[in-house]
Amino acid sequence: MDGSHHTGMSYMDHNDTTSPPHHHPTTSVSHSHAEGHGDTMMMMPMTFYFGFKNVELLFSGLVIHTAGEMAGAFMAVFLLAVFYEGLKIARESLLRKSQVSIRYNSMPVPGPNGTTLMETHKTVGQQMLSFPHLLQTVLHIIQVVISYFLMLIFMTYNGYLCIAVALGAGTGYFLFSWKKAIVVDITEHCH
Amino acid sequence: MQMHFIFSNEVVLLFDFWSVHSPTGMALSVVVILLLAVLYESIKVGKVKLFHHALESLPARINKQLIEETDQESADSDLPPVCRTRLRWFLCHFGQSLIHVAQVIIGYFMMLAVMSYNTWIFLGVVLGSAVGYYLAYPLLNMV
Numbered sequence: 024m025d026g027s028h029h030t031g032m033s034y035m036d037h038n039d040t041t042s043p044p045h046h047h048p049t050t051s052v053s054h055s056h057a058e059g060h061g062d063t064m065m066m067m068p069m070t071f072y073f074g075f076k077n078v079e080l081l082f083s084g085l086v087i088h089t090a091g092e093m094a095g096a097f098m099a100v101f102l103l104a105v106f107y108e109g110l111k112i113a114r115e116s117l118l119r120k121s122q123v124s125i126r127y128n129s130m131p132v133p134g135p136n137g138t139t140l141m142e143t144h145k146t147v148g149q150q151m152l153s154f155p156h157l158l159q160t161v162l163h164i165i166q167v168v169i170s171y172f173l174m175l176i177f178m179t180y181n182g183y184l185c186i187a188v189a190l191g192a193g194t195g196y197f198l199f200s201w202k203k204a205i206v207v208d209i210t211e212h213c214h
Numbered sequence: 215m216q217m218h219f220i221f222s223n224e225v226v227l228l229f230d231f232w233s234v235h236s237p238t239g240m241a242l243s244v245v246v247i248l249l250l251a252v253l254y255e256s257i258k259v260g261k262v263k264l265f266h267h268a269l270e271s272l273p274a275r276i277n278k279q280l281i282e283e284t285d286q287e288s289a290d291s292d293l294p295p296v297c298r299t300r301l302r303w304f305l306c307h308f309g310q311s312l313i314h315v316a317q318v319i320i321g322y323f324m325m326l327a328v329m330s331y332n333t334w335i336f337l338g339v340v341l342g343s344a345v346g347y348y349l350a351y352p353l354l355n356m357v
Contacts, residue, residue: 079218080218081218083216083220151348151349156351160348163343163347164343167339167340167343168340171325171328171336175328175329178329179217
């Protein structure tokens, strides 16, 4: 992508609320793929908008045209985000249960004279070639894929889908982490 | 710029000079991205390990005292050892911050690479992340 043409990308038609702007004559120059794809190429929106016409969702076969399809996509994205949060918590508790590795559970403990001390616990781990670790790795792959999918969905700048991601994350966190202890979270990915 | 995943041998990654046009170049880029993902996972683990080291290197008593002192700025009689520990703690914290910066940068680079919507690159990131997690995570035990 040529950096000198970037100013053209920021242009948006704000009056059009139903579909992302595409086929803008000045912006197509800025993309190196423009010659190859021609008119079928979609313009990538760079600001938030609300619309449900011609919204591409990750794959070329998944294009949203109607409000009903957007509602379906909303639910799907919402459930994906809930599942992501659940997976994170599940991995956490699985890890603690099987003691695959060291966890640092720092929890505030009331000190002698009203102060709070941080107490750090350590659980001992297992071998690299063990079933719990393999399971953790597989779950890690799933988590990475889903987290990148959610990131790309948010990156569509579609207001509905972004709200679905945020609401899903909130709901998932609310549902699954009510008994979660404060831990140094290294399973976090990409946000 | 398309908004869905495609299999393509042509992609521009992160910088102007990193433009890929051939299958060989794509394979090379996927390997580079894969190694980047492995490095990312290693840094994540390494950060925790360093944190562990820092906690262990500080004697528990002084450590406790240090935390207490930050809560209520009380001036004790044995100030020099506390000062030394504090300096070490500061250096450790500084190192951790640098590592954190590296982690954030690599994380964003990987995110931007995935944002090219190239399936090969995406698979490279996922595979690298899996390999990195699989190899680095058990190393936590061997402190």
